[in-house]
Amino acid sequence: MSFALHSKVLTGDSPGQETTLFWYTAGPEAAPTKVHLQAALHADEQPGTMAIHHLLPKLRDADAAGKLRARFVLFPSVNPLGLSTRVLRRHIGRYDLETGVNYNRRWPDLHAIIAADLPARLGTDSKANVAAIRALVGDWLDSQRPVTAAQALRLHVLKSAHDADIVLDLHCDDESLMHIFTSPDLMPGLQDLADRMGVAATLTAEDSGGGSFDEVLPNLYRKAQRANPDHPIPIACEAATLEYRGQADTFDAFGKQDAQGLFDFFIGRSLIDLPMPAPAKPVPGPTPFEATEVLRADRPGLLAYRVELGQSVKAGDVVADLIAMDGPEAFLARTPIRAGTDGFILSRATAKFVVAGSSVAKIVGDKVLPSRAGGYLLED
Numbered sequence: 001m002s003f004a005l006h007s008k009v010l011t012g013d014s015p016g017q018e019t020t021l022f023w024y025t026a027g028p029e030a031a032p033t034k035v036h037l038q039a040a041l042h043a044d045e046q047p048g049t050m051a052i053h054h055l056l057p058k059l060r061d062a063d064a065a066g067k068l069r070a071r072f073v074l075f076p077s078v079n080p081l082g083l084s085t086r087v088l089r090r091h092i093g094r095y096d097l098e099t100g101v102n103y104n105r106r107w108p109d110l111h112a113i114i115a116a117d118l119p120a121r122l123g124t125d126s127k128a129n130v131a132a133i134r135a136l137v138g139d140w141l142d143s144q145r146p147v148t149a150a151q152a153l154r155l156h157v158l159k160s161a162h163d164a165d166i167v168l169d170l171h172c173d174d175e176s177l178m179h180i181f182t183s184p185d186l187m188p189g190l191q192d193l194a195d196r197m198g199v200a201a202t203l204t205a206e207d208s209g210g211g212s213f214d215e216v217l218p219n220l221y222r223k224a225q226r227a228n229p230d231h232p233i234p235i236a237c238e239a240a241t242l243e244y245r246g247q248a249d250t251f252d253a254f255g256k257q258d259a260q261g262l263f264d265f266f267i268g269r270s271l272i273d274l275p276m277p278a279p280a281k282p283v284p285g286p287t288p289f290e291a292t293e294v295l296r297a298d299r300p301g302l303l304a305y306r307v308e309l310g311q312s313v314k315a316g317d318v319v320a321d322l323i324a325m326d327g328p329e330a331f332l333a334r335t336p337i338r339a340g341t342d343g344f345i346l347s348r349a350t351a352k353f354v355v356a357g358s359s360v361a362k363i364v365g366d367k368v369l370p371s372r373a374g375g376y377l378l379e380d
Ligand SMILES: [Zn+2]
Pocket: 042, 045, 104, 171, 172
């Protein structure tokens, strides 16, 4: 039996304060494949925690039956610091209240850190090259001396993920259909995961501009590959952000379904030695994230949506009316907010009062939008 619960105390930044991080491991430590799974890095996003809650007993049973062929590390709620950030009875789990930093931004560029030392360690064997990269990153992580609890948490999580072959970061959107964010070079490799989840979209970007957690490891290998073209270096980590619908969609029924999807994905990859489940219904392939429009309000007002999630729209169609809340026609005038591209509605805002610049909807199209190409792609 390898299934075990672990904890680590993070010393707080204020006197007498501490926070405990909990995680599980399962499967042989020396297994050839390592899977790192985490949920609620944005601590106010619970659907992933619910999914892991339902996945854990399945892994425990498979472990007891000796069926695990990979090392699984699972952080069901990876950000206890963010869990405790409550302000005026509201949970603020997305940002570090002290610094304003989004918990899923500004993860380090690991290649920049090891770039000088790497070439001397590379040879002609791709497996050995991957091991050399992981060793250098591991050494750097071990050499770090975190000062704040937030730094200690980031280092601990990165230490777990840095030598993983599969890294899945479970999030959710505001009000949304299921989708995946991943790197273009990891598709169609991760199409099996997309099918098992039953996503509406897989949105790809090499670098969305924010230093998201799921981009850290693919970027490490990709940059190492490009900087050392004479040595074989694969993209040795399949990493993705999994968006499990919207924040309010935390229910047993969804969690069970999502846990089964992950479990079947692992069986499909021969990481769990159980009979192959029935094939999943294929879902659409990836589209560039630069082809997804993040539609924003250009003034404050009250949103009156004219579309449902999943609905197809054409450029120029009205997605919502914005009811004026000031000016000569306050609470009478309605200004249409129009789609800027053809596509379907992936997400909407839960809060219907919006200010200028607020995100109103994401529209998944398949044509790269000039306004998005090469720019910052994330909503915040
Ligand atoms: Zn998130």
